[in-house]
Amino acid sequence: MADIIFISDILLVSIAFLWLITASVTDLRKREVPNWLSFSLIFIAFAVRALAAIMEKQAPYFWYALAAFAIFYLLAHLFYYTRIFGGGDAKLLMALSVVFATQPIFASHFQVYSLGSFNEPFLLIFLINIFFIGSIYGLFFSIFSAIRNKTFGMEFQKTFKRIRFFRTISWLIAAIALTLSLFDKSWFFIPFIVFLILPLLYSFIKAAENSAMIRKVPASKLSEGDWIIESVKIKNKMIKPSIHGLSKKDIQLLRKSKKKITIKYGLPFVPVFLIALICSLFVGDLLFIIIHYLFGI
DSSP states (O other): OHHHHHHHHHHHHHHHHHHHHHHHHHHHHHSOOOHHHHHHHHHHHHHHHHHHHHHHTOTHHHHHHHHHHHHHHHHHHHHHHTTSSOHHHHHHHHHHHHHTSSOOTTHHHHOSSOOTTOOOOHHHHHHHHHHHHHHHHHHHHHHHHHHHOTTHHHHHHHHHHHTHHHHHHHHHHHHHHHHHHTTOTTTTHHHHHHHHHHHHHHHHHHHHHHHHSEEEEEGGGOOTTOEESSOEEETTEEEOOOTTOOOHHHHHHHHHHTOEEEEEOOOOOHHHHHHHHHHHHHTOOHHHHHHHHHHOO
């Protein structure tokens, strides 16, 4: 039984790595993930799992993939409509849910950190690592963007002033946490630090985004899915900002107008998927490890 499933897991992980490397290069170069990559990965993963399940008479190996796909279909749409992920990222996440619906047999032998009796589903580990690594990645990307952009300082000041209410609430919580830390020094000092720097961190990331990721480009350089910042009137038609980005029809109209269009670029996020996968396979749940070492949980 283990032989076919083992070979299937090796094949699925190898294909996932190859597809992720290709998608990462495309995302970094063009800020987009072609649909064929995600859809072909979904098809291949289901086919491999179905074949292995039939050969070894292990129906759950396939049914778990259907269940994972259904759950991540909903999650991907949630992330997409809340603008956490772009459309390409969301589709790729759905495809990866089929690949890793069950933990690869060999993964537990490679992980350098054992979770002991706390056994998380592999997809949960993968998802936690995506957001943990993504947060760090976003912060460093913002720092790099801020250093390169001359308008960052002005944007930071405007953002910091605009979030007065949020800043007040955050610092009020920080003051309460600092007071409580006098009675329990080991715990409340952490939320004090978090809420103290939160308004500054938010202002920093938002300013980096507004100064480096919002640009005016010729209509000839627009791509399907690009996000426009403001409505554009072309004769009698109004092209409005949409969560789905620009359609091919919108781009055709904009190109005829020969206007410069203000668009917002997203972070090339697929490399985070690739790094998170490596960490999930060879290390484990990064957040759990950090919490374990900090608090001994």
